[in-house]
Amino acid sequence: MTDFSIWIIPSFILIIEREMLKYILLGFIWQKPSTGYELKHALDNTTGNFWHAYHSQVYTTLRKLEEEGLIQTFVENGNDHLTRRVCYITEKGKKALVEWLNDPMIEIPKMKEDLLVRVFFSGLRSIPEIEAELRLQKKLHEQQLALYRDARQSIGADKQIAETKTVKLKPNEHNGDMDPTLTRLLQHATFRFGIAYEEMYIHWLDDLIKELKSVESIV
Amino acid sequence: MTDFSIWIIPSFILIIEREMLKYILLGFIWQKPSTGYELKHALDNTTGNFWHAYHSQVYTTLRKLEEEGLIQTFVENGNDHLTRRVCYITEKGKKALVEWLNDPMIEIPKMKEDLLVRVFFSGLRSIPEIEAELRLQKKLHEQQLALYRDARQSIGADKQIAETKTVKLKPNEHNGDMDPTLTRLLQHATFRFGIAYEEMYIHWLDDLIKELKSVESIV
């Protein structure tokens, strides 16, 4: 009559690690020991385009990383007055990042597009109102596109220098630290994504604006 | 010597209303009084592609909408056994949705692209590993694209029938309820966005895979 139900072992399902910011910070710290402030700037200038975070979240996530032993931090005030807390990656931290990378994404994340929600229900609005919003969005996306193109140009200059060196990388093998040529290629690709995305967006907006204009003119 | 600092009125900044799910539900309920279960399905089949929500969030958001007086709900068990709580939009709810729509988005939301984060730090991985992940992603995005194309075809059929009717809509004027022709046009456009997005994504993946192959072959 003993109840064995307590002994039933739950099935282990592959849990997809999210916690993106954790791994972004680890990646940056691996490249170079940094302070929270520096990491926030690294974020703003690079990955911030596809993964934004506020400084408050950066600091709290760094505390979590330290608690988990993935980084170590030291207050350094070296030659100046300022108290800077510099973060260093630990061996455990390196291992965690590599493991996370080796566990590939097996699904596509759910898209969240605010404007599409508004468009979906804009049958309640007048066409000129909708058009005005779409034109404003077009302007904003054109600005973003210009930013990406500038960024690509500066990276592009680096890349050309890099290409003069020969690539030294065997398949299935890397030395633990990042391969600089491969890294440059991949980071360049993320900017290309940004450009392709904004171009697609602007194109879509143009088409929709045109479509609305033609409906409007019928009246 | 009185301290007047307490009287300083904070400057009022335009707060951009987010709370997307609230307005999505309001929009659907306006179109047709519905239960939480029905709303969850409407979401999954349409706006879920650009704004996902779990059923738990749907139910809690409905409670909030009711508390704010934007909807009214009634338990109905009509001809069957089931207890269904049907939600009806109130005049206040209609006003809230229209006001939200009339307050246009004045910035672009921050992109969140999980894969780009991984690509950005994949200099730590071997090229075949990266390639494998990108090919998997390509497959997943092709599946998503196929889903969008199917959805568009079914909508497209509706649209042709709709186009035989004449459009009756004056600029700056609408009757409170949604204009069916305009709504169809706009909802069709959201599917076109999905298709354009997936095509762009697949294209970008193809380019990156090719680039990696060429780097790999140098070794």
Next chain:
DNA sequence: TTGGCCATGTAAACAGTTACATGATTGC
């Protein structure tokens, strides 16, 4: 009898945002 669909919720944890809070240095 098993699984799928209908139907509704609560609770806890986690991620992300906004606001609060402080203070030194540097250049105009």
Next chain:
DNA sequence: GCAATCATGTAACTGTTTACATGGCCAA
């Protein structure tokens, strides 16, 4: 004297996700 930049954090809140929890109908 003022604004910008460097520099670090905490607190409260909102939004999202996961897990818990229940129960009836119907068809294979």
